[in-house]
Amino acid sequence: MQVESTITLEDEVNSVEYSNDGSMIACCVGNNVYIYSAATNQQIKKLEGHTDTVITAIFSQDDKYVLSGGDDKTVRVWDVKTGAAIQTIEGHTDSVYLILYNPDFSCFATASEDKTVKLWNAQTYGLINTFKGHNSGVFSVSFSQNGEQMASGSGDGKIKLWNVQSGDQLKTIDAHTRTVVGLQISKDNATIVSGSGDMIELFVIFYYLISYNKLQWRFCFMEIW
Numbered sequence: 001m002q003v004e005s006t007i008t009l010e011d012e013v014n015s016v017e018y019s020n021d022g023s024m025i026a027c028c029v030g031n032n033v034y035i036y037s038a039a040t041n042q043q044i045k046k047l048e049g050h051t052d053t054v055i056t057a058i059f060s061q062d063d064k065y066v067l068s069g070g071d072d073k074t075v076r077v078w079d080v081k082t083g084a085a086i087q088t089i090e091g092h093t094d095s096v097y098l099i100l101y102n103p104d105f106s107c108f109a110t111a112s113e114d115k116t117v118k119l120w121n122a123q124t125y126g127l128i129n130t131f132k133g134h135n136s137g138v139f140s141v142s143f144s145q146n147g148e149q150m151a152s153g154s155g156d157g158k159i160k161l162w163n164v165q166s167g168d169q170l171k172t173i174d175a176h177t178r179t180v181v182g183l184q185i186s187k188d189n190a191t192i193v194s195g196s197g198d199m200i201e202l203f204v205i206f207y208y209l210i211s212y213n214k215l216q217w218r219f220c221f222m223e224i225w
Contacts, residue, residue, distance in 0.1 A: 007041050009034065014055050014070075019063040024080070026066055028054040033068045035080060045083040049076055056098050060122070061105035069096030075110055077125065087125050091118055097139050102147045102164070109150065113137035117152050119164070129167045133160055142185045142192070151192055153180025159194055 007027070014028040024044065027034045033047040033054055052071035059066055065086075069075040075096055077087035094113035101108045107128060110118045117131040117138055136155035143150050149170070150162045157176035162169055176196035183194040 005041050007036055014053065015057065017057050017059065019059045020061060021063055024059070024063065026057040026059065026068075028057050028068065028070070030054070031070075033057050033066060033078070035066065045078075045080060047076075047078045047083055047085070049078075049085045049088075050074070055095065058099045058101065058108075061101070067099050067108065069099050069110060071095045073112075075099060075120075089120065089125050091127055091130075092116070094137070097137065098141055100141050100143070102143045103145055104147060106147075109141045109143075111138035111141050111152060115154070117141060117150070117162075129164075131160075131162050131167060131169075133169050133172075134158065136179075140180050140183045140194075142183050144185045144189045145187050146189070149185070149189070151183055151185055153183045153194055155179045157196065157198075159183060159192065 009027060009029045011030040017026045023038055025036045025038050027036065031050045031052060031054060034043060035045040036043055047066065050070055050072050054068050054070040057066055057068040064080055066078045066080055067075055073092045073094060073096065075089040076085050079086050092110065092112040092114050096110050096112050098111040099108055105122055107119055107122050115134045115137060119128040121128055134154040138152050138154045140153035141150060148164055150164050151159055153159050157178055157180060159173040159175045159180055160169055161171040175194050176198050178197035180194050180196050183192055185192050
């Protein structure tokens with residue numbers, strides 16, 4: 001593997017995200033989001049408006065909009081073509097660490113240091129539900145392929161499984177001793193893989209057992225150190 005090209009930015013890069021068609025890259029740098037052409041590395045737009053560090057950004061399904069969030073506790077919706085902010089979404093009381101669309105892009109989740117995950121309507125940007133239960137900030141979220149379940153990982157090392165429609169908490173898994181920085185539900189809804197500073201673990205959860213609030217078993221398949 002070799003480096004094809006390099007984009008040099010003026011400050012620390014907090015996250016990067018490809019557009020869904022692969023033609024653009026969103027880079028969160030300082031209080032701004034920079035949009036670059038993936039083909040030429042040329043800057044397309046600089047999205048300015050956040051009042052503190054931007055941590056996360058994601059493209060809408062049609063790549064016409066970018067959603068971004070960070071330390072100013074807001075989520076901002078940007079028109080990629082004009083660079084204008086068309087919506088400011090408020091509701092979290094602390095930093096927004098992650099924005100994630102569900103599989104059909106009908107809604108999106110935001111994870112925050114305020115210990116909650118919020119679900120928002122992707123068309124109206126109205127709040128659908130708030131998922132409370134974590135005892136620490138939430139850093140990672142994943143939806144099941146059918147969008148009916150959601151997993152969230154927090155700074156206390158725990159993973160929680162949720163029923164998306166009802167908001168009910170289905171299960172708490174004592175997964176790690178450190179922050180769950182990443183997790184993913186498999187496409188067959190059979191497993192959850194989670195990553196932390198202590199290890200990477202694979203939780204084997206049979207799909208039909210999720211609704212019955214039961215964890216079948218778990219095992220660690222790779223240690224980082």
